[in-house]
Amino acid sequence: MTGDPGAQSAAVIEERAALLLTLRQGGVCDLSVLRAMEATPREDFAPYRFRDLANRNLSLPIGCGQTMSRPLELARRLEALRTGRGHRVLEVGAGSGYGAAALAHLAREVVTLERFETLAIEASRRLSAHGAANARAVHADGLDPPRELGRFDRIIVQASVGAAPAALIQLLAPGGVMLFARREHAMAGARAKERLIKLDCNEEGELRETDLGPCRLGPAIPGLAQAL
DSSP states (O other), X not given: OOSOHHHHHHHHHHHHHHHHHHHHHTTOOOHXXXXXXXXXXXXXXXXXXXXXXXXXXXXXXEETTEEEOOHHHHHHHHHHHTOOTTOEEEEEOOXXXXXXXXXXXXXXXXXXXXXBHHHHHHHHHHHHHHTOTTEEEEESOTTSOOGGGOOEEEEEEEEEESSOOHHHHTXXXXXXXXXXXXXXXXXXXXXXXXEEEEEEEOTTSOEEEEEEEEEOOOBOOOSOBSOO
16 A cells, blocks of 8 residues: 555555454354454564555455454354453464454463464464464474363364364363364265354363364364464
């Protein structure tokens, strides 16, 4: 964008307002989630060449073959997670750091794991610039997370898996909730369908699944990588 800085600022404010309206029209009702999205400027987490598209409801490429989810899809997942101010949250798939930054406005502490070292470094830098002191990005395999991270009240997997990862279930505290996408079998050449699954763990450690409907997330990939 070029021209008068004041006009640019007014345009960005209008774009953010339009994005919030899109979230409301898309069925997001939780005021805390809407406030968190409003307080997290997406353009601060998007690659520079895509900043003019950041406040539109579009997925954006961020490098290493990864993308930023559409804001509406992210907001719906955050609403389903039901995060409270006292919760520790684990996010698998830091990407640009945008999801972790929004979660930082909802939770006590956020740890976000990223298998690509370059993305983890960039996400850490952006979270720091955003002032998210209660969120940190860690270069780690999200499907086999370090046990020293401890237990979490909420776990969100920003990718699809064949089944609920056992290593993540072990980190879910009693009374906790995990959100992930289950990838269903597909015919050869067809895109695999994905269902958003909420996993509730009661105080006795028993698990209950709830199917929240179709979603679109890329497949989770195990292991660590420096870059694509």
